[in-house]
Amino acid sequence: MGAYETVIGLEIHVELGTKSKIFCGCSTKFGSKANENTCPVCIGLPGVMPVLNEKVVELAVKAGQAINCKINKINKTDRKNYFYPDLPKAYQISQFDMPVCSDGYLELGDKFQGKKVGITRIHIEEDAGKLIHLEDEDVTLIDYNRAGVPLVEIVTEPDIRSAEEAYNFLKKLRNILVYSEISDCKMEEGSLRCDANISIRKVGSDVLNTKVEIKNMNSFKEVHKALLKEEKRQLELYRYGEEHKIVQETRRWDAGKGRTITMRTKEDAHDYRYFPEPDLPPMILEKKYIDDIKSSIPELPMKKMERFVRDYGLLQKDAEVIIDEKSTADYFEDLVLKTKDPKESSNWLITEVLRSLKEYDEIPVTSKQLSELIKEIKSGSISRNAGKKVFDKMCTSDKMPEKVIIELGLKQISSEGELEKIVGEILDNNIEAVEDFKSGKGKAFGFLMGQSMKATKGKANPGVVKKLLEEKLKK
């Protein structure tokens, strides 16, 4: 089957992080009471008119610049006409032939040799409401809170060759959008939604065969799974010479059943009758406006990773893990600032801190707490193992490590005088092991170390114990 390759293009809808909707002053807050965030404009009452929220254009321009797009100077909107109960005006204000941004690219990670995936366009548009079908009754309710929430639609070129690449692309894109504060990109709240177009062709061919659109994938992992599944379905049809059975259609991913199901075929495709929106005059984007937005883009993930490797001496694989979430990267920088120890900070981050994120939604320990903890360990006040216990405790408490160490009785014994007594007792009680050591069995040293630590319930400073044991055994 090596003779075939997969061709994938993505369409990503991203809700922009504005406070108010795209054409009215209503709030964009998620999780409000049904229809609480609505007004005559966003529910399309007769005679009302849209007024463009300029922040939307700003964020779209920013997104374009973050993924290397050309910014189009004339920003014109168009109407996309279709009937559906969640679309109050029976048209969506969108952009047809003059999107805000076009011709960009995004670079995939090292794993893909920095492959560039082309961005066809980014355009702004308004979101629709939400239908709620009641289970027991034959009733559909409509919540228009989402109607008029600003979106950008990002469309890629058919440059993606595998589910893996698609997954990597989405993660990279999300990072960039979150870093630039364009969107919070929460798939579970619907603020990032992804549809995929997929087809198969012979390697070396540059034709685009009949593509299938897949919808309703609720996480990046689902996108990955759905693409693998659809790729397999299409490949099998090719294998049996039945590729004519691949028809242009939209298939819905059913996560529960793990398969795609036909939603609608080309025959029911809409004619959207696009035409220029007469209620909104075109907005001309001045060069200075575009440049100002460009200079407002913060450091993006790739650049940050490079800087962490260069300035902090991190391993690239560690840096990649840290920059994966903007909040984690910010935490890390904060921690380094406090500890002045990038290596140690990175160790804690990629082990304990990331582990804690499996249990908590955000990092449960402040950078101040963790930096103090690192200091305690470095000063020998507690052992590294005891440090982990302190960390766990701090996950549910805002006490500083100094206090937690006392509460848990974890203070390390580093006083030579105190430890000498204990080590002496261990040696006296384990004459056999001492003999073994002296006769060349190095393993016995470990045993004696262990016994000493055990006697202090792990609180002994292992360095000091080691030093004392070596001294005494030499005698």
Add this chain to the structure above:
Amino acid sequence: MYSVNEIKKGLEEKEFSTVEIVREYLEKIKKKDDKIKSFITLREEEALKEAEETDKKIASGKKLKILEGIPIGLKDNIATKGLKTTCSSKILEDFIPPYDAGAAIKIKEKGGIILGKLNMDEFAMGSSTENSAFFDTKNPWDLERVPGGSSGGSAAAVSAGFAPITYGSDTGGSVRIPASFCGVVGLKPTYGLVSRYGLIALASSLDQIGPFGKSVEDCIYGLKGVQGFDEKDSTSKDVKMPDYFKEIKKGIKGLKVGVPEEFFAHGIDKEVKEKVEYNIKILEKLGAHVEKFSLPITATGLSAYYIVSSAEASSNLGRYDGVRYGVRTDEYKSFKELIVKSRTEGFGEEVKRRIMLGTYALSSGYYDAYYKRAMIFRKKVEKLFDEAFEKYDVVVSPTLPVLPFKLGEKRSNPMEMYLSDTFTVNINLAGIPAVSVPAGFSKEGLPIGIQFIGDKFREDILFRFAYALEQEIKLNLNPWKEGR
């Protein structure tokens, strides 16, 4: 009845109170609108209450605003908070907007007292007001004839003396046509001069609210009451306009008038042509320089207008789907059926015709042949007018090629109905202002209107011509045989 100046003077000099004036108008409407059928909704109680407030203001010696105490009528496609706004359509039969249109807000702020809402062609589609889902409005000059449309109720009400100022909307002539037929002054302002917020859209790129008055001065009061920028309408413009009352005193001596030959060509009623030409002679007599020129836009302009306006209308009217407000069909088994049945039951014939026409013009495969070509022609119309206004201060033509026709005469022939708009639609395509002014009467006593067309935001020049002519020919514009 009274002119705006008469009411203002009477109120200031305490000859009568606002309550008395408002009551007098309301009583006249109640007594005589049975014959004309111009009002859909009367706003009696609130109007009288507002009149009392105005009287208190007058008694306390406060300075009065420009429309203070003036009775006003609004076309029923201008949204009024808490007051039924139907667009003369079954689909909005019981619709009560929770907001005021930008123009309604300005009228209220300036002290105008809204008496009620006026009949029109359904969704402003028509030239005779026969497309109202509720009833026909009659021409006050001949009750067997149409008042013109689509703002027929507004024009007839002013003509019949039911209000000194009313407002209509003009997408392709819907203010000027009924103004001409009813023998009143009606202005279609420059696109962007009056807020469209809350004007229930027919064609967004063409619609404009405009005032009616029995005299040029009343019409000026009407425009001053609503003009100006509105942040809720992104297409409205912030332009400083001159004081029209000062401007009209300047006369028209030395101003240049262009007469487009095509607007006097075949198909035009002989009486209309002669009357307008006679009036042009008067302009010359008053010192204007008149010159004929060619403006070859009438036929193609009409086609382009019906494509663009129907295309936009097909989109603007999509929201009447029975889901959120308006008429909903009783029985349905799916979303699709709900929408299709509600629209089938709720819309009238002409509305359905234009929705189909517009949908077709925007369909993939036909877009380039229709919508796109129409938009290209639209640009050409704009350019030709630009060129004309390099040479002339004003372009003059008949408002319509025909005299007011009989009720039912053209109802079954939409093409013939559309031809009534031949001289008015191009003005909307170009976004420029035009005013229809009474020019005289036919032998049968039917009003004939003359149209002055101006450059963008040059309403001042239009008013100068309108006023000069009005003062010179001094017509009796009272249609009631028994006096005012």
